[in-house]
Amino acid sequence: xxxxxxxxxxxxxxxxxxxxxxxxxxxxxxxxxxxxxxxxxxxxxxxxxxxxxxxxxxxxxxxxxxxxxxxxxxxxxxxxxxxxxxxxxxxxxxxxxx
Numbered sequence: 442x443x444x445x446x447x448x449x450x451x452x453x454x455x456x457x458x459x460x461x462x463x464x465x466x467x468x469x470x471x472x473x474x475x476x477x478x479x480x481x482x483x484x485x486x487x488x489x490x491x492x493x494x495x496x497x498x499x500x501x502x503x504x505x506x507x508x509x510x511x512x513x514x515x516x517x518x519x520x521x522x523x524x525x526x527x528x529x530x531x532x533x534x535x536x537x538x539x
Contacts, residue, residue, distance in 0.1 A: 452486075472501045477509035481516020 472480070480487070484499055491497045500513065 471503050471505045472509055473505045474508040474512040476501060477504065477512025478516040479512075481513040481518075482520050484513075484517050485520055 480499070480501055487497060487499050491499055501509065504510070
């Protein structure tokens with residue numbers, strides 16, 4: 442019960458932090474490395490939200506260029522790397538651990 446509750450809490454927390462429209466559009470401010478890192482980390486949740494809401498985008502188009510791109514890719518790799526380590530070990534891996 443506790444793992445399910447924890448997963449639900451983390452999901453709600455991440456959904457509450459989903460990317461939205463950039464309020465700085467037209468002010469000259471642009472998203473940099475740190476926003477790219479954040480947007481990449483929440484990209485799985487933002488993708489799901491963007492399917493139902495046209496005002497939400499996964500990628501910020503008003504960005505500072507290569508540093509935003511690097512942050513986005515780094516954040517996305519962190520977000521998607523956990524899926525590779527989930528699941529049960531194969532019989533070969535379980536024999537090595539003994």
